[in-house]
Amino acid sequence: MKTALRSLLLLPLAALIACGSSAPAVGGIAPASGDYVLNVTPVGGGASTSFSGNLYISGTSVSGSFVYGNGNSACNAQSFPVTGTINSAGTLMSLSSSAFAGSLSGNTVSLTLQLPLVAYSNNTYNTSGTAQIAAGTGGTNCALASSPLTAQYLQPFTGSWTGTVSGPVSGSVTLIVAETVPQTLSTSTSAAGLIPATGSLAFAASTCSFTSPIALSGQVGGYTLQLNQTVSAPQNPVVVSASETTSPITFNFLVPSSASVTCPAGTYSGTITLQ
Secondary structure, three states, X not given: OOOOOXXXXXXXXXXXXXXXXXXXXXXXXXXXXXXXXXXXXXOOOOOOEEEEEEEEEEOOEEEEEEEEEOOOOOOOOOEEEEEEEEOOOOOEEEEXXXXXXXXXXOOEEEEEXXXXXXXXXXXXXXXEEEEEEEOOOOOOOOOEEEEEEEEEEEOOOOEEEEEEEEOOOOEEEEEEEEEOOOOOOOOOOOOOOOEXXXXXXXXXXXXXXXXXXXXXXXXXXXXXXXXXXXXXXXXXXXXXXXXXXXXXXXXXXXXXOOOOOOOOOEEEEEEEEEO
């Protein structure tokens, strides 16, 4: 599924509907396997909570994993698997986790997503739902009262991206990405809610270039793509990152001082678009 934009910031559905440039398209779509971000409405002025991860959907069965995000919570960065079902009417996805492990033992997450996903004219797919964390008798209490959430399905990064960057020198980039979306219920994701990805990076400037594309590997987590050059010690890898919280997508790559490329060391920044 190649589209130029999946980068709209996750907003409450009311705000999306109010925006004329992102009006709901006709009808909705069934949920797809892949990358999801769920943003929970802050309760009583508290810090924002999010769940980023991925799901594999086969018929009415769902499995996957998410990472809990809230810098003010003991649960921050905790990953957890989820399983669940879609009801027979196709109008509700219900997910739950097993108890968290280690010092966070006892906490369990319950999530619901309303279906179908609403398709918007800027190629984003959104819905609403609820999130709740029930604290057990042991471990750290990460309880979250049942709270509204907005969810966004993020289409894969897979494709060829081009753009321009500035840094020690300025030039053009081509980033080719292949993202491995969840394939089965039993091995749908990494335990950390990440989707594996591979790619290659080509860079051309007036004073230097990568004579052949650099091979990359890494993962997608939420809105962020992170890829590293495949190298052997003592070389340090070129590091590539892209963030879909802006439109066009923000893109960076870092050339370390001991890299195996001839372009100057430093950070190169710009934007990329899908071709």
